[in-house]
Amino acid sequence: MKTKGLDKRQQIIDAANTLFYQKGYNPTSFSEIADAAGIPRGNFYYYFKSKDEILAGVIEDRLSRIKTMLVGWDQQFATPKERLKRFIKILLNSADDAARYGCPMGSLNIELGKTQPELQAEARTMFDLFLAWLTRQFAELEHGAKAKHLAQHLLGRTQGVAVIAHAYSDIGFMKREAKTLAAWVDALP
Amino acid sequence: MKTKGLDKRQQIIDAANTLFYQKGYNPTSFSEIADAAGIPRGNFYYYFKSKDEILAGVIEDRLSRIKTMLVGWDQQFATPKERLKRFIKILLNSADDAARYGCPMGSLNIELGKTQPELQAEARTMFDLFLAWLTRQFAELEHGAKAKHLAQHLLGRTQGVAVIAHAYSDIGFMKREAKTLAAWVDALP
């Protein structure tokens, strides 16, 4: 049945999503994904013709979750500063995972950026979503032409926090930096 | 001859160093390192018993270069702020490489941190060197107990810059952020 097929497809994506995050894209094998999804290796290729396609599916899935999250924040918070601080709060909410596996977006981009530019271009679209949303917040704060630069700056700050926190498994550092960043937002003109 | 052996060993380390940076540790095969070093695959194992040992050699080599660089900066610059700004200037000097391959320390730590904690612990020692040196600079600026936090903060800032610059191959962003960071140092008490 088609619904069953879609379910299995989603199961594969969910399993791959977790493994790509925890192990990386290239180090994750088909067998691992198949095992985690409870699907025999062979049947795998019925849903995805190649590993690249699984990655595309995983990224598509992540993009849709990010979009939903950002739309939710737009509705939930009245001011750009509140929204920016909600963004920064990701550092607190994801501290445990980030300390263990890094940032799901950042680590994937770094891995793919070295030798797989086509795949990295797909992974980059996750950053694109955040950058566009952040740029809008800074634009609403009347930062004009600087809005995009501020968005890149803030995204970069959070990425740097994730790198150091991951390298040292240091959740305390993430909390300190989240505070610093929130203060930075509060102090914005 | 022993000298010849040492030369070849160094050739292997140099080749591996470049490949680990440009491709990553796990995606780099023995064959590639051997080819790049101009050494047949088999002879390889005479110098290194395993891939882990090559990594250890590469990291040792990088550590020694970093130490030399930091000692040089200590001699070359009279004030902590000048030294900190020299550190930030790495972003400008390495902009081309960072845009293509990311930060050699950060990307290695992220890759290894996911599933190879023992190897990542070795890679982390490169960060340790910078953190200790940066902490000393902030301590000289009388930041007391905050010196280490400021060191982590600054190292994180540069790592974040590298991640975004890599993801977007954006050298302009690195230059902007280097300016912002230099201004941050100048404004320090």
Place this chain on the structure above:
DNA sequence: GTCTATATGAAGATAGAC
């Protein structure tokens, strides 16, 4: 010390039975 040949295993991918 240096090199060739090769063992061994795991990866991605395919063919085809059911």
Place this chain on the structure above:
DNA sequence: GTCTATCTTCATATAGAC
């Protein structure tokens, strides 16, 4: 739609001739 069996390639690693 689902599964088994298998092909091919490439990885790390070793044995042993020179």
